[in-house]
Amino acid sequence: MTAQPMVFSNPYLQINNRGEILNFELNRSQHILGRDPSLADLFVPDSWQLISRIQATLRQDGESYYIFDGDGKTPSSNRLYLDRVLISPQVGCLLVHGMCVTIGLDPAVMIRVTYINPRASNLPVTSLEQKSVLLSQPQTITLGRDATCTIQLDAPTISRTHATIRQDGAGRYILSDLSTNGVFVNGQRVSNSAIVSEGATIRIGPFILIARNGEIQLVDTEDRIRLDIDRLILETSGKRRLDNLSFALEPGQLVALVGGSGAGKSTLMRTLLGIEAATSGTVYINGSDLRQNFNIYRDRIGYVPQDDIIHMDLSVEEVLTYAAKLRLPSDIDLKTIVERALDDIKMTHRRKASIKDLSGGQRKRVSIGVELLANPKLFFLDEPTSGLDPGLDKQMMELLRDLAHDGHRTIVLVTHATANITDCDRIVFLGAGGKLCYFGDPTEALKFFGVTDFAKIYIQLQQETEIDRYVESYHKSPYFQKYIANTFNPPTARQANPLSQWQIFTQRYFSLIARDRVNLGLALFTAPVSIGLLSLSLQDKDPFIVGDTVDLGLSALALQVLFVITCASLWVGLSSSAQEIVKESAIYLRERLVNLRLRSYLGSKFSVLAALAIVQTILIVISISIAFKSPASTLINWQIGLFINTFLTLVASFSLGLLVSTAVKNGNQANGALPLLLLPQIIFSGVLFKLKGLSIGISYLMLSRWAIGGYGTIVDVNKLLPDSLRTAAIEDMPFPTGIAYQPTWQNLSFNWLMLSAHIVTYLAITAWLQKRKDIL
Numbered sequence: 001m002t003a004q005p006m007v008f009s010n011p012y013l014q015i016n017n018r019g020e021i022l023n024f025e026l027n028r029s030q031h032i033l034g035r036d037p038s039l040a041d042l043f044v045p046d047s048w049q050l051i052s053r054i055q056a057t058l059r060q061d062g063e064s065y066y067i068f069d070g071d072g073k074t075p076s077s078n079r080l081y082l083d084r085v086l087i088s089p090q091v092g093c094l095l096v097h098g099m100c101v102t103i104g105l106d107p108a109v110m111i112r113v114t115y116i117n118p119r120a121s122n123l124p125v126t127s128l129e130q131k132s133v134l135l136s137q138p139q140t141i142t143l144g145r146d147a148t149c150t151i152q153l154d155a156p157t158i159s160r161t162h163a164t165i166r167q168d169g170a171g172r173y174i175l176s177d178l179s180t181n182g183v184f185v186n187g188q189r190v191s192n193s194a195i196v197s198e199g200a201t202i203r204i205g206p207f208i209l210i211a212r213n214g215e216i217q218l219v220d221t222e223d224r225i226r227l228d229i230d231r232l233i234l235e236t237s238g239k240r241r242l243d244n245l246s247f248a249l250e251p252g253q254l255v256a257l258v259g260g261s262g263a264g265k266s267t268l269m270r271t272l273l274g275i276e277a278a279t280s281g282t283v284y285i286n287g288s289d290l291r292q293n294f295n296i297y298r299d300r301i302g303y304v305p306q307d308d309i310i311h312m313d314l315s316v317e318e319v320l321t322y323a324a325k326l327r328l329p330s331d332i333d334l335k336t337i338v339e340r341a342l343d344d345i346k347m348t349h350r351r352k353a354s355i356k357d358l359s360g361g362q363r364k365r366v367s368i369g370v371e372l373l374a375n376p377k378l379f380f381l382d383e384p385t386s387g388l389d390p391g392l393d394k395q396m397m398e399l400l401r402d403l404a405h406d407g408h409r410t411i412v413l414v415t416h417a418t419a420n421i422t423d424c425d426r427i428v429f430l431g432a433g434g435k436l437c438y439f440g441d442p443t444e445a446l447k448f449f450g451v452t453d454f455a456k457i458y459i460q461l462q463q464e465t466e467i468d469r470y471v472e473s474y475h476k477s478p479y480f481q482k483y484i485a486n487t488f489n490p491p492t493a494r495q496a497n498p499l500s501q502w503q504i505f506t507q508r509y510f511s512l513i514a515r516d517r518v519n520l521g522l523a524l525f526t527a528p529v530s531i532g533l534l535s536l537s538l539q540d541k542d543p544f545i546v547g548d549t550v551d552l553g554l555s556a557l558a559l560q561v562l563f564v565i566t567c568a569s570l571w572v573g574l575s576s577s578a579q580e581i582v583k584e585s586a587i588y589l590r591e592r593l594v595n596l597r598l599r600s601y602l603g604s605k606f607s608v609l610a611a612l613a614i615v616q617t618i619l620i621v622i623s624i625s626i627a628f629k630s631p632a633s634t635l636i637n638w639q640i641g642l643f644i645n646t647f648l649t650l651v652a653s654f655s656l657g658l659l660v661s662t663a664v665k666n667g668n669q670a671n672g673a674l675p676l677l678l679l680p681q682i683i684f685s686g687v688l689f690k691l692k693g694l695s696i697g698i699s700y701l702m703l704s705r706w707a708i709g710g711y712g713t714i715v716d717v718n719k720l721l722p723d724s725l726r727t728a729a730i731e732d733m734p735f736p737t738g739i740a741y742q743p744t745w746q747n748l749s750f751n752w753l754m755l756s757a758h759i760v761t762y763l764a765i766t767a768w769l770q771k772r773k774d775i776l
């Protein structure tokens, strides 16, 4: 972690961007924090792109400071959050010593702004990142609930030793999963073990750790959950069941979904739960698409269905104990967990009672207790008060409100009972067809609908025309502004800079290739070794030079040599690339969901393979120049011509390899496809067999034909035939020399153009096939 020394007597802001820290003293009545030095007095480096040009405004009020999003009127792009609750540009938030406001929601990249007031307290402010350990330590790093773990992660779903990280012989850090409930590395569930590379995000229950700067850092406990519901539409057989719903549920809120029968309450709840897919629109959980990350969050979401699903003959304590045994790690302290759940649902005094002897409300409490065992921060309940008398209904709503407010849980319930609806923080009023007629504070709903009783709202919303009228007037109302416009912030897909993504992919791919020494060696030296062996087999013959004596076979020999060089180039090009996309298809799909740009990805593959092709070409040209005497080429310098032709052949063959790598399902298929690709290249190259009719057409599709055409033209293989035989030989020899190897610029450029056309075609098909893999 880097930090400036600080000797401030005034309050100051400590800004932590993934371990890089800046401190800014606050000594004016107004400060502006941002990236633009001409607009902000507290300015950060331009590379801190998550921060807007004007990110926040700070205004002094007596001894204290308030922080407002953006310039105090218009919000910033990535917004300001306090415990995942949006800070508005207009209302702002009073800063108190130690308070941490975040920019953005994604724990992996969010920037933390901590307010420190030396006058208010001498207590040091501890940040989460201070829970970090060096990866490169001799001992195995342990992560888990036990106090002896290197990083303690205390939550009921975490095993005593949940996972370990140790270095293997090759210097890689290997995470081993020892848990009941699993570990996710970069969004993928780990099966047994996974490599933790720089930048990897590890999720263990609610904890998020990141491998960064050689350390493993705990960056978030994700103990507060917000949902941003963005333009949700659900249609079944042409019937709209949810109609373009957008709103946000913030941490610690108790939210009721209300509306007439069939309005879509249960449908909305199932969609928010992530178990029913919307036709369009997205539910974001702490800024991530819920459905895409459902496996990560499923253990963290509680759901109590309408019907009690508990055994009637067990006691309250037994129900909770069995549920804890089933859902939580075996090494958990069951007694404490059950005790806490009993306390949460206020049933400690009835712990020994049999379920069948409980009232409806008490049974519902036990169902809620079962869900609370895992301490979920997002909780759904389907009609929890149905069948309860008014007194129990009231008690239930109060219990839920306490669970939301005290436990910072986001609780969503479907209900028909509106007697105690004012205990809720928000209501979502749906009209038939899943239309949003109102979202906001329940008491203000009465004002909005102009009634004194909730039942009257149901009556008003019976007619479709009335529903549409309310939908429209809600959008124009100040309630919409207050409860939706000011709190709703769907994460806009971060528009990653394609160039910087390309750079990162290229660096990563380059280091992967450089690390795989054996394959790199094979890619570089297969062709030079083949050329060396070829020269050995020819002994002292010079295939490209006309000697003093007439040699009828010289032209054929030259073509054979060029054919072997072509085949070697095709082979190394194909084999260097055929695995390159398929071998990382799982990583690709995950990164693509995050924000990977297809062009940047394929561009990086192309760039690194092209750089490799340059080195391969240089080695081939050097080997040929050593192995064989250079022909006196009239058209172009032999080495330069050789370089261009070989490079184009290599690029075309690795482009074909990339196409294969995209088309196949696994690495074995890619290997299996190589002979099938190479054989036609040999058959239709126009060297071994005279091509006629259809085979000439097929040869247009072969790289080998154009590669040999280019080589043959530069060498001028026609000239290698004796003068007296040339015209007849061109027609009659078993190998079709003649027109294909005419030493003209027109002919040479046509061969090169055809190689280039092959490259473009292969890359276009590769991009198309890869795009088809998108699941969104």
Ligand SMILES: Nc1ncnc2c1ncn2[C@@H]1O[C@H](COP(=O)(O)OP(=O)(O)OP(=O)(O)O)[C@@H](O)[C@H]1O
Residues within 6 Å of the ligand: 236, 241, 259, 260, 261, 262, 263, 264, 265, 266, 267, 268
């Ligand atoms: N699986 C389904 N396929 C098609 N339509 C459905 C499905 N489930 C519900 N619907 C229809 O969607 C609409 C909304 O149903 P939903 O159950 O969400 O309403 P609700 O407000 O929860 O009603 P209630 O209060 O009566 O439970 C209804 O018209 C219903 O018939």
